[in-house]
Amino acid sequence: MEITTFNAEWPTRLLDPSGRRMAKPRTRGYTMVIDKGLGLHAFTDLLNTAGDYIDIVKFGFGTSTLYPPALMREKIELARKHGIVVMPGGTLLEAAVKQDLVPAFFRQVLTLGFNGIEVSDGTIVLSRRDRDDLIRDGVSLGLKVYTEYGKKLFGSRIDVEEFTRTAEQDWACGADLVTVEARESGVGVGLFDEHGNCRESELQFMASAVPQLERVMWEAPQKDQQVSLIKSLGSDVNLGNISVQDVIALETMRRGLRSDTFHLQSATFVADYVI
Template sequence: MEITTLASTWPAALTDPSGRRQLKPRTKGRTMVIDKGIGLHAFTDLLATSGEYIDIIKFGFGTSPLYPLPVLKNKIELAANQGITVIPGGTLLEAAVRLDMVPGFFRQVLALGFTGVEVSDGTINLSRGLRNDLIKDAKSLGLTVFTEYGKKLFGSRIDVDDFANTAEQDWSCGAELVTVEARESGKGVGLFDERGDCRDDDLSHIRSVIPNLSRVLWEAPLKEQQVSLIKTLGPDVHLGNIPVHDVITLESMRRGLRSDTFELQQVPFLEYMI
């Protein structure tokens, strides 16, 4: 077969064989990327190649104050221009709580152009009342609020009933999504054991307690974890702490464009001749 002209785009069935992926702004299958300090050129390259597949970018931990302010502001603006929600890591707000500097934190978040925040207690302990206040205050400032459940200490596991109760209260206060902690390592924390394998019994228990997981985001930095959650919960599962170099890889798995999730393709009946 001779091809003489270059098509303007790939056939739709090849672009998304699953036939399920939403365009932005997505309500299903959102991807949160963790930026641990890449430079402005690398960040620009990330958005040029993968921006369409990123819904949230988190500047990890407490890294935000360590950037030169013009660089940080530029990164935030570039991402926001692509319809990406940009948030500082929850650890920074935890530090602000511990140092009694929450108003200053929110002032700078707004001044820099962040469009969301993460409310967490992975390192400190937040009372339920203070957690409620932080969610409501951020929401009143026009910020999208993501909360996080779980401790960062290695060996920490999910108390399923406590998670369900916490999530319900977070949502009632205005949280967009509740994130299940797994750190950037994905090992020995939350849903994953010390090898990074999914604790299937815990996941099954969570599904029995919270049947609708459409407002839960799972930190899953490792490929095997992403595959497991996509196969168990479907390609519309919200996934977070995705490394910057794995965005397109994850998107290919959501669409059935990698062997790990090839079965997601919606293939019409064909009669093959062997």
């Protein structure tokens, strides 16, 4: 018999076979997307298609300064309507520090409507005191503050003890998440080797040594990196620097809707299918 339905929805257990994915506003399993120059129409399409799966949008590097202000405001407003934290890239704040323009940076962040900032020292040298002050300043202005650990220099690695000390102090100053640097390429920096492969032994060591892993975000722009982190740390790992075209693909991996993470599907769902 032919079955015809209209306006039908997928069965609930096919929407999330893992049974573990939180809806927004989430307290874990954040996805941070990097916008490197989307136009308004493309940005609108992104949010209409995948806004439910995006928690943070970062306008990469110093790109925020290159948009017409009216366009920048419109993109920020659209993202916020979708419950998304929007922030300029940490490199822009680093430039403000170097140019002695931090107060002007914060004024423009608020004027444009950003509700988050990234505090990093991937390119400059930032003292612990200055890092603390930037975090506290952002928090005092009502902004979500995400910090970043690591240098952008090719070949830089993670010192787990230093990372732990940095993260604990950042959290004490009011930071929401601490991000492990991997750049937008995901190659030869931090957790990933010169081929972009995850250093599994280092990841396992960090997973056992670092407290509050739910407050750590891992930059993982490549698909295999995302798979490694999900398999090691679970579907609700916080992942950043996700390209705009990969948002929904990543969400399928979080839910066990892709072969790479099919094992995440709950036993109940598998049993029902077998029956």
